[in-house]
Amino acid sequence: MFDRFQRGERALLVQLRLEPAAGAAAHGADDGGEFRELARSAGVEIVGLVGGSRRRPDPRYFVGAGKADEIAAEVAARGAEVVIFDHALSPSQERNLERRLRCRVLDRTGLILDIFAQRARSFEGKLQVELAQLRHLSTRLVRGWTHLERQKGGIGLRGPGEKQLETDRRLLAERIRAIRQRLARVDRQRDQGRQARRKAEVPTVSLVGYTNAGKSSLFNALSGAGVYAAGQLFATLDPTLRRIRLPNRQAVVLADTVGFIRQLPHDLVAAFRATLQETAEADLLLHVIDASDPRRDEYTEQVDAVLAQIGATDRPRLLVYNKIDLTGAAPHVVPGSDGQPARVWVSARSGAGLDLLAREISRLVGGETVQGWLTLPPSAGKLRAELFSQGAVLHETTTADGQWALEVRLARKLLQRLSGQYDIPLRPTPAAVNSVATPPGPA
Numbered sequence: 001m002f003d004r005f006q007r008g009e010r011a012l013l014v015q016l017r018l019e020p021a022a023g024a025a026a027h028g029a030d031d032g033g034e035f036r037e038l039a040r041s042a043g044v045e046i047v048g049l050v051g052g053s054r055r056r057p058d059p060r061y062f063v064g065a066g067k068a069d070e071i072a073a074e075v076a077a078r079g080a081e082v083v084i085f086d087h088a089l090s091p092s093q094e095r096n097l098e099r100r101l102r103c104r105v106l107d108r109t110g111l112i113l114d115i116f117a118q119r120a121r122s123f124e125g126k127l128q129v130e131l132a133q134l135r136h137l138s139t140r141l142v143r144g145w146t147h148l149e150r151q152k153g154g155i156g157l158r159g160p161g162e163k164q165l166e167t168d169r170r171l172l173a174e175r176i177r178a179i180r181q182r183l184a185r186v187d188r189q190r191d192q193g194r195q196a197r198r199k200a201e202v203p204t205v206s207l208v209g210y211t212n213a214g215k216s217s218l219f220n221a222l223s224g225a226g227v228y229a230a231g232q233l234f235a236t237l238d239p240t241l242r243r244i245r246l247p248n249r250q251a252v253v254l255a256d257t258v259g260f261i262r263q264l265p266h267d268l269v270a271a272f273r274a275t276l277q278e279t280a281e282a283d284l285l286l287h288v289i290d291a292s293d294p295r296r297d298e299y300t301e302q303v304d305a306v307l308a309q310i311g312a313t314d315r316p317r318l319l320v321y322n323k324i325d326l327t328g329a330a331p332h333v334v335p336g337s338d339g340q341p342a343r344v345w346v347s348a349r350s351g352a353g354l355d356l357l358a359r360e361i362s363r364l365v366g367g368e369t370v371q372g373w374l375t376l377p378p379s380a381g382k383l384r385a386e387l388f389s390q391g392a393v394l395h396e397t398t399t400a401d402g403q404w405a406l407e408v409r410l411a412r413k414l415l416q417r418l419s420g421q422y423d424i425p426l427r428p429t430p431a432a433v434n435s436v437a438t439p440p441g442p443a
Helices: 033-041 065-078 091-101 108-119 123-138 164-199 215-223 266-271 273-280 296-309 354-365 378-389 412-418
Strands: 010-014 045-050 082-085 104-106 204-209 240-245 251-256 284-290 317-322 332-334 343-345 369-376 393-398 404-411
Touching: 010 033, 010 065, 033 045, 033 108, 045 065, 065 091, 082 108, 091 104, 104 108, 108 123, 123 164, 164 273, 204 215, 204 296, 215 240, 215 251, 215 284, 215 317, 215 354, 284 296, 284 354, 317 354, 332 354, 343 354, 369 378, 369 412, 378 404, 378 412, 404 412
Parallel strands: 010 045, 010 082, 082 104, 204 251, 204 284, 284 317, 317 343
Antiparallel strands: 240 251, 332 343, 369 404, 393 404
């Protein structure tokens, strides 16, 4: 008989370096800093880190019998209540390790799922996390219920002849099916919102990036929103959308999404596919990168890999190097060339370079900005109202014959859309507006 051990809060971390196949990158080659941050984000007390290297995972214990004995000795010496592996373990490996170590064992996927469960706040986020947890648990039922692998019997226990494992699998499948149906309804609601924005020609700008790169801080700086931001992994989980207005007076929807990480669990990506659809269908991706992190190039590749998973590699992209206040670099823009996206160096904390970022966003989603005078007849009242609602009117006067003379500043695409039903020429003013460097603000 094998009973699952209860989870504790004193954690021993295990991280191995696996020799890569020819031409592949080494797994677990980092210094353990990110792994420690993940464990701290889960709220555990770290009592030690066991390292090592192997050519390939051991099929029984992942770490090999000798290393398993070493870990067991560390568990006893340090009073660890849970052992967390920075690797994906099979159900049988978790079961064998728990029997040998005599404590709870958690792999990287289970750790990340635990963090997401703590951080989910919205109804949709909680459903997505529960779906990912149930999908992960469905392959591991045998680990905790081997003592119930017998049919029900005895007075009051005679049932349909189902084993306890079969009952649990059936109940799990029913719950997963119910959650998928609920998420499908949420996805339809999100799709209706996207269709409404497309119909109104309101572009969507989605922030993506490695977790803890400063996405939420940048989102707050651009939109004035009060999204929680902290120097920890997955500080925010639930997606947030805000409507802002660019310097060319065009309105866009800014979307803050969940941060990515090395080896993001496939179940989690699948569960959050509806949320990540905002990224896959965005008109522009702001890829936020921590300019102060020495491993930023590696993390950029990890984000690119997740974007490929969700089918967002063809989206226009702008690289935003954040946290330049920690590097001493000055805010600047490196134009894109040879198919490479442009780069903008900013600081969300100090606000340095946000005007340059606003200008680049305007250029990529709004095109050329124009400024000039429009003379509208009384029959163009609807156009006048639209221009005011877009915040494009700088000055207004009334001509002697009762017409409106408006000085406007807005994106040329927006002007063409609004004035498409009227044949009203724009008389340009001497001041060119393409160099306007006003940061965006809430619409």
